Amino acid sequence: MAMHRWADRALLFLFDPACVACQAPLTDRRIGPVCGRCWSSIHPSPSTDLVRAVGIYEGALRNIVHALKYGGHASLAKPLGARMRDAAGDWLDDATVVPVPLHPWRSIRRGFNQADLLASALGRPVWRALRRTRLGQPQAGLSAAERFRNIPAGTYVLRRLWGKRVPPSVVLVDDVITTGATAEACTQVLLEAGVERVRVLTVARALRRT
């Protein structure tokens, strides 16, 4: 984590800083790698009883998520976490947050799990309850039906509790929700573990293609 922050800073100093979402020159390096215009261009996402998100997965927000996941800009977890707190409203008052896990190989390759960074930025207790057992195909580019087939039963399992009491209310955290297949698989495991209420908080919500 500390290393990522350092690398993030170094990138800003070594090159002419440009916004990672729109490439416009950054006039103020202190605001981080995304310009103010991009932050304010995010289209809010309508919330449901079970899913809340900062915005729609398009435009600047899509680029920001990519910069977090693939561009090494782990420092973006902090401003995104602040916006997720706003989107979550009262959900976070009493909930424990659970990040959607990556398969360990993918975490090692990427160096971090973006969902874990986001969960840690929410200011609530983090419970790393789940483990991903199967690598699976990356979800991007698959149809809705293929995504559900891509997550066979047993893909997500509960980690050993080591005497930990299962919290009654959990907010599951991920970067993007598309069909909800991943969220549903994780929710099922948490409910079976004895969690009474699971709600889903993400940075972005992809609009379903019909």
Ligand SMILES: [Zn+2]
């Ligand atoms: Zn920008």
